Amino acid sequence: MALREILVVPNPVLKQVSAPVEAVDDELRALMDDMLETMYAAPGIGLAAVQVGVPKRVIVMDLAREGEAPAPRYYVNPEIVSASEETAPYEEGCLSVPEIFEEVERPARVRLRYLNYQGEQVEEDAEGLFAVCVQHEMDHLQGVLFIDHLSRLKREQAVKKVKKQAKAA
Numbered sequence: 001m002a003l004r005e006i007l008v009v010p011n012p013v014l015k016q017v018s019a020p021v022e023a024v025d026d027e028l029r030a031l032m033d034d035m036l037e038t039m040y041a042a043p044g045i046g047l048a049a050v051q052v053g054v055p056k057r058v059i060v061m062d063l064a065r066e067g068e069a070p071a072p073r074y075y076v077n078p079e080i081v082s083a084s085e086e087t088a089p090y091e092e093g094c095l096s097v098p099e100i101f102e103e104v105e106r107p108a109r110v111r112l113r114y115l116n117y118q119g120e121q122v123e124e125d126a127e128g129l130f131a132v133c134v135q136h137e138m139d140h141l142q143g144v145l146f147i148d149h150l151s152r153l154k155r156e157q158a159v160k161k162v163k164k165q166a167k168a169a
């Protein structure tokens with residue numbers, strides 16, 4: 001396992017549309033292991049492969065709270081089968097837009113279809129933080145960041161802030 005570098009805005013790789021995975025094999029599992037390690041180290045609750053510079057349709061997540069046992073989740077080629085009409089707001093952040101937090105409104109519940117760590121097709125219902133996080137990660141697979149859901153002014157302010165931080169670091 002190895003830590004990978006997390007790309008931050010305005011890195012153009014983050015705008016790429018990720019390609020479907022052809023096979024869930026040991027090479028892909030090694031990528032997912034690295035992603036999980038990188039996510040835990042950050043720390044974060046989700047990570048899309050494109051955030052470590054690999055534009056493939058792969059997401060890892062762990063929503064366990066502090067003190068709870070780790071609960072890694074892996075999503076390969078995820079699709080949203082259906083989404084609720086009802087929406088819910090959540091104050092989101094992103095490891096690729098460090099230290100910026102803004103409210104985003106998304107469908108409150110979604111039904112997912114994806115391949116798991118073993119390459120088996122699974123369907124699962126998501127709500128609450130799980131629904132927020134999986135939609136945030138699936139946006140990454142389309143080259144969309146949570147700040148793209150904000151007004152242009154707020155988005156530009158966020159990118160400016162991150163650039164300024166990067167310079168100071």
Ligand code: GNR
Binds near residue numbers: 091
């Ligand atoms: O660690 C993360 N926390 C978070 C909080 C609210 C909504 C979404 C997220 S995902 C984020 C990690 C990340 O950037 N994943 O792409």
Ligand code: NI
Binds near residue numbers: 093094095096136140
């Ligand atoms: Ni993110």
